[in-house]
Structures are given as C-alpha cells and as structure tokens.
Amino acid sequence: MTKPADFPPPFRAADYVAAPSDPQDERIEVGVLIVGAGPAGLACAIRLGQLLEEAPEIRDRLGEVPVAVLEKGKQAGSHLLSGAVVNPRALRRLFKGRKRIDEMPFYGPVEHESVYFLTKNNALRIPAPPTMKNEGNYVASLSRLGRWLAEQAEEAGAMLLPETAAEKLLVSDGRARGVRTGDKGRGRDGQPLGNFEPGADLVAKVTVLAEGTQGHLTGVALDRFGLAGENPQVWALGVKEVWKIKRPLDRVIHTMGWPLRPGAKYREFGGSFIYPMGEDMLTLGMVVGLDYRDVELSVHDVLQELKTHPLVRKLLEGGERVEWGAKTIPEGGFLALPKQLHAPGLLICGDGAGLVNVPALKGIHYAIESGSLAAEAAFAALQRGQTPATPGALSVYDDALKQSFVWKDLYEVRNMRPAFGRGFLVGGALAGAMTASKGRFPPRDLQLERDADLDLLRTDRARSYPAPDGKLTFDKLSSVFASGNKTRDDQPSHIVIQREVPQDVAELWERMCPAQVYEATETGVAVTPSNCVQCGAITAKGGRLTPPEGGSGPEYKLT
Numbered sequence: 001m002t003k004p005a006d007f008p009p010p011f012r013a014a015d016y017v018a019a020p021s022d023p024q025d026e027r028i029e030v031g032v033l034i035v036g037a038g039p040a041g042l043a044c045a046i047r048l049g050q051l052l053e054e055a056p057e058i059r060d061r062l063g064e065v066p067v068a069v070l071e072k073g074k075q076a077g078s079h080l081l082s083g084a085v086v087n088p089r090a091l092r093r094l095f096k097g098r099k100r101i102d103e104m105p106f107y108g109p110v111e112h113e114s115v116y117f118l119t120k121n122n123a124l125r126i127p128a129p130p131t132m133k134n135e136g137n138y139v140a141s142l143s144r145l146g147r148w149l150a151e152q153a154e155e156a157g158a159m160l161l162p163e164t165a166a167e168k169l170l171v172s173d174g175r176a177r178g179v180r181t182g183d184k185g186r187g188r189d190g191q192p193l194g195n196f197e198p199g200a201d202l203v204a205k206v207t208v209l210a211e212g213t214q215g216h217l218t219g220v221a222l223d224r225f226g227l228a229g230e231n232p233q234v235w236a237l238g239v240k241e242v243w244k245i246k247r248p249l250d251r252v253i254h255t256m257g258w259p260l261r262p263g264a265k266y267r268e269f270g271g272s273f274i275y276p277m278g279e280d281m282l283t284l285g286m287v288v289g290l291d292y293r294d295v296e297l298s299v300h301d302v303l304q305e306l307k308t309h310p311l312v313r314k315l316l317e318g319g320e321r322v323e324w325g326a327k328t329i330p331e332g333g334f335l336a337l338p339k340q341l342h343a344p345g346l347l348i349c350g351d352g353a354g355l356v357n358v359p360a361l362k363g364i365h366y367a368i369e370s371g372s373l374a375a376e377a378a379f380a381a382l383q384r385g386q387t388p389a390t391p392g393a394l395s396v397y398d399d400a401l402k403q404s405f406v407w408k409d410l411y412e413v414r415n416m417r418p419a420f421g422r423g424f425l426v427g428g429a430l431a432g433a434m435t436a437s438k439g440r441f442p443p444r445d446l447q448l449e450r451d452a453d454l455d456l457l458r459t460d461r462a463r464s465y466p467a468p469d470g471k472l473t474f475d476k477l478s479s480v481f482a483s484g485n486k487t488r489d490d491q492p493s494h495i496v497i498q499r500e501v502p503q504d505v506a507e508l509w510e511r512m513c514p515a516q517v518y519e520a521t522e523t524g525v526a527v528t529p530s531n532c533v534q535c536g537a538i539t540a541k542g543g544r545l546t547p548p549e550g551g552s553g554p555e556y557k558l559t
C-alpha cells in the first residue's frame with residue numbers, strides 16, 4: 001500500500017542552519033529575539049518588558065533593542081487562527097492585575113454549552129465530557145487577541161518586526177546566535193527582481209522560538225541540537241469560518257460523529273466547534289486528525305458538509321460568511337514533547353513545543369504560560385555573571401515548565417490522542433477511563449505513529465461533499481479569497497515536495513490542502529504556491545512547508 005512517507009520531501013534541516021555571515025557591523029543586534037508574534041511569543045515579550053522595567057541596568061546592557069519580535073504575517077494577528085475558547089488563567093498570571101479580563105478583547109464568558117453526537121439528520125445532546133467543560137472561560141478571536149497582545153508588548157518596550165520571516169537558524173560554536181531573515185523580492189526562479197531586499201542576520205543573546213504549529217526553525221533546532229523526543233509529533237487540521245448571523249447564538253457547541261466516519265480503519269478522529277462572537281457573529285470549524293487514511297478526505301469539504309446538517313444550517317440561516325481560514329494543531333501532547341525545550345542560547349515554547357491539550361482543544365493558555373516562563377528563564381540567564389550560552393544555563397525553563405499546570409494538565413490526558421487511533425468507540429471508552437483515573441490508566445503509555453506513515457485507502461468519500469452554492473457552501477478558491485490571501489504569485493515556491501508521485505499521493509495532497517495548492521496530474525502533482533494559507537498540513541503528510549517571503553499568506557482579522 002502507498003503511504004506519503006515513501007515520498008519524502010527533498011528537504012535537509014541542516015541547510016537551514018548557518019553561522020552569521022553579514023559583516024560584524026552590519027548585523028542587527030538585539031537582546032532577546034523572539035520568533036513569532038502569537039500568544040507564546042507576545043507573552044514572552046510582555047513578561048520580559050515587565051522584568052526589564054524593574055532591572056534597568058540589564059535593559060541598558062541589552063543595547064538599543066532589548067527585545068524584538070519577528071512575525072512573518074503582514075501584522076501581528078494576520079496568521080493567528082484558533083477556536084477560540086480561552087482559559088484566562090495564564091493571562092491573569094501574566095498581567096497580575098495590570099490589565100483586567102474585561103479590558104481584554106473577549107466576546108464574553110462562556111455561559112452555556114452543549115455537546116452533540118451527530119448522525120446525518122439528527123443531533124443527540126450528550127453530557128459534556130469533563131475535558132470539554134468551559135465554565136470560567138472566554139470566547140475570543142485569536143487574531144484580534146494577538147493584535148491586542150502585540151500592542152501590550154510594544155508598550156512594554158518590545159520592537160515588533162512584521163512581514164519578516166525567520167528562515168535560517170544562526171548557530172556558531174555550538175550555540176544559537178539568532179536567525180537570518182528571508183530575502184524579499186525574488187522571482188519564481190529565484191532571480192532578484194527590481195525590489196529585491198536581501199535577508200539580514202539578527203543576532204541575540206537569547207533566541208526564543210515561538211513559531212506555533214509546524215514551526216520551521218523549531219524543526220531545524222530539534223534536529224540540530226538533537227532535542228526530539230521518543231514519539232513523533234502528530235497533527236490535526238482545523239478549517240474554520242466566521243459568519244455574520246441574524247439571531248445570536250447563546251452557547252458554545254461542540255459536535256462529534258457525522259460527517260466523520262466511526263470505523264477504525266478510516267481513522268477519522270475529530271469534531272466540530274461552534275462559538276458565539278457577540279450578538280451578530282459566530283465561528284464554526286472542523287478539526288480532523290491528519291492520521292486519516294482516505295485519499296478523498298478533505299477537511300475543507302467536510303466542514304461544508306457539516307453546515308448542511310439541520311442543527312448547523314439553522315444557526316446560519318440568513319447569515320453571511322465573512323472570513324475563512326485553516327491551520328494545523330499539534331496533537332501528540334505530552335507523549336510527543338521534545339526531550340528538552342532549550343539548547344545553548346535557545347528556548348522553545350507554545351505550539352512549537354507541542355503544548356496542546358487535545359481533548360480540551362486548548363493551547364492558548366499553555367502558549368502564554370510557556371512564553372512567560374521562557375522570558376523568566378532568559379532574564380535569569382542575563383543577570384550579571386551569567387551567560388545564556390553556557391550549556392544548561394536555560395534549563396530553569398524546562399524545570400519551571402515541569403512544575404507548572406501546563407505539565408500536569410498534559411500529563412493527565414497524555415494517552416487520549418493515540419487511543420482514538422483505535423476508532424471512535426474504543427477511543428471514547430478508553431478516554432473515559434483515562435479521565436476518571438486522572439491519567440493513571442493505562443499503566444503503560446500508548447505510542448504515536450507519524451501521520452505520513454499511515455497506508456492510504458480510497459473510498460468514494462468525496463461523493464458526499466455538497467456542491468458549492470456560494471451562500472452556505474463554498475469551493476476552496478472562494479475560501480482562499482475569504483482568508484485575505486494576496487500572496488504575490490511570482491515568488492519562489494516555499495513548498496518542498498516530490499513532484500513525481502503516484503496518483504494516490506497526488507490526490508491525497510489535492511484533497512487535503514484546504515487552499516487548492518495541489519493538482520494531481522498524469523505524472524504527479526502541479527503546485528500553485530500563492531494560494532497557500534500556511535496551515536502546515538503538507539508537513540504532516542509527506543512534504544515540507546517553509547516560510548515564504550515575509551508578508552505573504554492570509555490576512556486574518558477575525559479567526
């Protein structure tokens with residue numbers, strides 16, 4: 001049987017590690033360099049700002065730019081996409097009364113919630129499993145929350161550098177020195193165009209990788225410093241839409257079951273979320289594990305199918321889709337964590353480290369907490385007489401994370417994701433026992449399999465996808481348009497894959513990609529990279545996403 005892992009991308013992590021090459025006086029020097037303006041990176045910048053405010057002598061030693069945050073999106077928030085129901089615990093700890101929850105851009109607290117098991121025409125309300133209870137949590141658009149956090153980070157003294165992709169990890173004498181940013185203004189074959197701008201070396205005392213899911217340099221760093229854990233990371237793909245609606249939704253809704261198939265052989269693990277965004281909007285999305293096997297499965301189209309269910313259709317009646325987006329979620333949890341989250345001069349936090357609680361569909365508060373702890377570790381290593389480059393100097397970060405609620409939460413649910421590889425019913429029963437025993441069951445941990453290692457199968461899955469009507473259901477190209485993606489279409493391809501692959505693999509990629517980047521041809525696959533919304537699914541399923549020119553990709557506002 002064919003599997004995507006048999007056609008690995010022509011990608012070598014070592015090609016993305018380099019020593020600083022700009023002449024000394026042309027390098028941009030910063031104190032702490034944070035890659036990624038997501039909740040992890042921005043929390044790190046805010047916490048550093050607080051600590052440096054109380055230690056002006058250290059701030060002065062860090063030079064003109066004590067803290068910088070690189071972001072590949074057009075602005076902070078442009079590439080942020082989540083549900084999102086946010087557990088406010090880490091935000092409260094971060095701001096310690098400096099900002100109250102009611103000053104943060106939330107749509108409101110979760111007041112009611114319902115969980116349904118769906119069949120094609122019916123919805124059976126079931127009690128919410130303990131991991132899915134959301135009392136005390138708040139609904140947000142992560143893109144909007146990210147913009148607000150970026151303002152707080154700037155107020156705290158950080159310099160934000162949007163439209164800037166970190167492309168290479170700078171390493172010399174065995175320690176991370178910073179990053180090299182990607183060139184801008186190259187043509188399709190790599191030739192410099194009139195507006196060409198070369199990348200630059202940004203060197204720092206500490207580099208914090210907060211790149212989120214499928215972090216490009218995070219993968220490179222795990223390889224370079226030998227940090228990978230025992231189990232491979234696995235992912236799910238989430239595709240979501242934001243709708244303007246006629247009647248307000250008064251609850252958060254989660255669904256399981258249809259349109260996914262329960263049979264163990266399909267390995268279709270996932271469900272949907274529907275969250276209110278104030279009185280006149282809601283967001284709905286479908287999340288599906290990327291260990292699925294059917295060549296014809298398309299999460300984009302499964303979401304379209306979901307909207308035809310009477311329960312969902314009713315909520316959207318008379319409404320209008322206003323935004324669309326897609327992103328992967330690292331799902332391996334505790335079992336897939338790297339064995340160490342630091343290296344000399346380097347820290348890794350948030351989704352890049354895989355800090356997501358899958359049964360709860362939560363990662364934002366772990367990203368924020370890990371970012372804050374990374375800031376504290378970096379700050380400690382910058383004290384007089386210390387040097388962050390010494391091997392082990394940043395190990396306090398791993399220690400602090402292990403003492404935190406993040407570790408405890410993830411440990412308790414560690415075997416849930418692999419349990420669902422055995423099918424919905426068996427997985428559900430095992431998950432119940434795991435919850436009741438607070439993670440003491442099963443006595444031996446389960447194993448994860450790489451998403452790309454699953455043999456493919458083919459059913460006529462695609463027959464059930466509804467035809468796009470442009471009102472309730474949409475095709476992929478109109479979805480890409482609704483993501484705000486305006487990527488220049490004559491830039492070099494940032495997607496690394498084998499082009500000559502069997503039909504099954506080519507069609508798998510064509511269906512899987514929510515943004516219509518791949519097209520199966522007679523000899524393999526054709527690629528339209530400018531459609532890409534950088535969801536990361538291709539990296540899970542046999543290819544490799546690298547960051548395109550800074551400023552490319554979606555321009556999310558409400559996701």
Ligand SMILES: Cc1cc2nc3c(=O)[nH]c(=O)nc-3n(C[C@H](O)[C@H](O)[C@H](O)COP(=O)(O)OP(=O)(O)OC[C@H]3O[C@@H](n4cnc5c(N)ncnc54)[C@H](O)[C@@H]3O)c2cc1C
Pocket residue numbers: 035036037038039040041070071072073077079080081082083084085086087142164165166167210211212213215216217237238239240285287326327328329349350351352355356361362363364365367547
């Ligand atoms: C569909 C979906 C639903 C979810 N629902 C919830 C929910 O309801 N509640 C919850 O708590 N969590 C939820 N999550 C998980 C949550 O969104 C993540 O755990 C969280 O966003 C992780 O934060 P982060 O800062 O680590 O990464 P991200 O939020 O991904 O941010 C990383 C940032 O780094 C930038 N970046 C990456 N690489 C580079 C580079 N090389 N150079 C420059 N910039 C770079 C990216 O553009 C991005 O802005 C959901 C996720 C998805 C996909």
Ligand code: SF4
Pocket residue numbers: 495512513514515516517531532533534535536537538539545
């Ligand atoms: S090309 Fe890959 S990363 Fe880009 S949208 Fe498609 S699946 Fe996602």
